[in-house]
Every structure is written in C-alpha cells, then in structure tokens.
Amino acid sequence: MPQVTRCDCRKAEMAERCWANARIPRRYEHCSLADFDIHFPGADSSLAKARLAAGRFVEEYPVESTGLMLIGPVGVGKTHLAVGILRELAEKGIPGLFYDYRELLKEIQNSYNPSVQTTELAILRPVFEAEVLALDELGAVKPTEWVWDTVSHILNTRYNNKRTTIITTNFRDLPPGSLEPELTAARRAARDETLGDRIGERMRSRLSEMCRKVEMTGGDFRQKVQSADFR
Numbered sequence: 001m002p003q004v005t006r007c008d009c010r011k012a013e014m015a016e017r018c019w020a021n022a023r024i025p026r027r028y029e030h031c032s033l034a035d036f037d038i039h040f041p042g043a044d045s046s047l048a049k050a051r052l053a054a055g056r057f058v059e060e061y062p063v064e065s066t067g068l069m070l071i072g073p074v075g076v077g078k079t080h081l082a083v084g085i086l087r088e089l090a091e092k093g094i095p096g097l098f099y100d101y102r103e104l105l106k107e108i109q110n111s112y113n114p115s116v117q118t119t120e121l122a123i124l125r126p127v128f129e130a131e132v133l134a135l136d137e138l139g140a141v142k143p144t145e146w147v148w149d150t151v152s153h154i155l156n157t158r159y160n161n162k163r164t165t166i167i168t169t170n171f172r173d174l175p176p177g178s179l180e181p182e183l184t185a186a187r188r189a190a191r192d193e194t195l196g197d198r199i200g201e202r203m204r205s206r207l208s209e210m211c212r213k214v215e216m217t218g219g220d221f222r223q224k225v226q227s228a229d230f231r
Ligand SMILES: Nc1ncnc2c1ncn2[C@@H]1O[C@H](COP(=O)(O)OP(=O)(O)O)[C@@H](O)[C@H]1O
Pocket: 031, 035, 036, 037, 038, 047, 072, 073, 074, 075, 076, 077, 078, 079, 080, 081, 168, 221, 222
C-alpha cells in the first residue's frame, strides 16, 4: 500500500496552519483566485490579466520571488486577489501574512502608549519576517514624516532580507506632484495624489525593484452585485 495518507495529512495540516496564521480579515476569508470573476458585465481585460498574473505568481514562487503591486481604484478586486494569492500559497505550505496598512500603522502607534503591553518591535517582527507579506491599501494613511520613516523601515527591511511583498494600492504609481500640474492652485489642493505623494519617491522607486506592477482598471464588481440584488 502506498504511504500517502500520513503525508497528505501533514500537508493539509500545514496548509491549514499557514492559512490560520495569515491574519486574513473575516470579510475576505472567502476570496480565492478561482472565484475571481473576469466575465461580469463591465469587466475589462485588465482583470483577466491581473488574475493570470496572480496565478502565475503562485505557480512560480519561490523560484521567481518578485512580488506584485496591484494598482487600481476601489472595488476592482485588489484585496480579493491578494488574499487569493495567500490562500494558494498556504495550500502549497508557504506561510504568508496579511496586513492592512492603516491597521499596521495604527498598531505601531498604539504600541508607543506606555500603558500598552506591546512594543513596536513585537508588532514589526512578524511583518519583517513573513515569508510573503500582503500589505493592503499602501498609502492610505495621510503622510507625515513618521509615516514615511515607518513605511521605509518596513519596505527596506524586507528588501534587504529578500522577502516577497504583495502590495495593493489605490494610488497611481507616479512621482510626487505629477498629476495635472496645469490645474489651478485651488483645484490642485484637492487633486488626486500619487503613490509618490503618499509614501515618498524613494520608497516608490524601491517598490519598483520589489514588485511587478499589475494595473487593474475597469469594472467595479460590487456595483454588479448590488444591481443584481435589486433585480
Ligand atoms: N472580479 C471579482 N470576482 C469576484 N469577486 C470580486 C471581484 N472583484 C471584487 N470582488 C469582491 O468585491 C468586494 C470588493 O473587492 P475588493 O477586493 O475589496 O476591491 P479593492 O480591494 O480593489 O477595493 C470583495 O468582497 C471581493 O471579494
């Protein structure tokens, strides 16, 4: 009799442990690459390309360990794909960690409070050491010097240790101040910002070494779901 059972069982246990330790928010627990729809009305070809890139990343990792940066407006499924990647990596026994950027910065800030029993390093260590980190909504915190220092610390540490990072962001991958310079000052004050504006140009260019860019443009899946609900 082939001795497959114990080995399969170990694999399944390992996969479960990887998934359980990945800190996936409940809202996204259902997400997988297989159920990422690319055919709903309004979906454009960028979604099919993004799903393909996600699947290829999982297949090729760890031989090819460059991360992905999923860029696009709210609702196109960036977080869904990032979680889908972590799910499939977990199935291969590769541990990952999910962190919302805002949540992470808040936890770090909170650790400075003397009445809180945790330290900055206790929060950062797993983020530094995660084999694959999915950092969701990069840039979504209003930039300050502290935010820039913190994001540099995280990204530089992962870069130096050759760790793989999956990024999602709503901000366009452009240098600071590059959007619509012809606008009047008043309108410019409220202009869309770029990733360079939000995390600084040095970290934006560091990311271009750490991640392959995947642009997701068309089709808000939630609108489709909402209109289907009304039918
Ligand atoms: N193409 C898709 N197929 C299936 N579900 C999707 C798709 N795009 C988005 N969703 C679902 O819609 C919701 C919003 O997607 P999300 O990944 O949060 O978008 P984003 O991170 O780009 O703002 C999630 O519940 C997600 O599972």
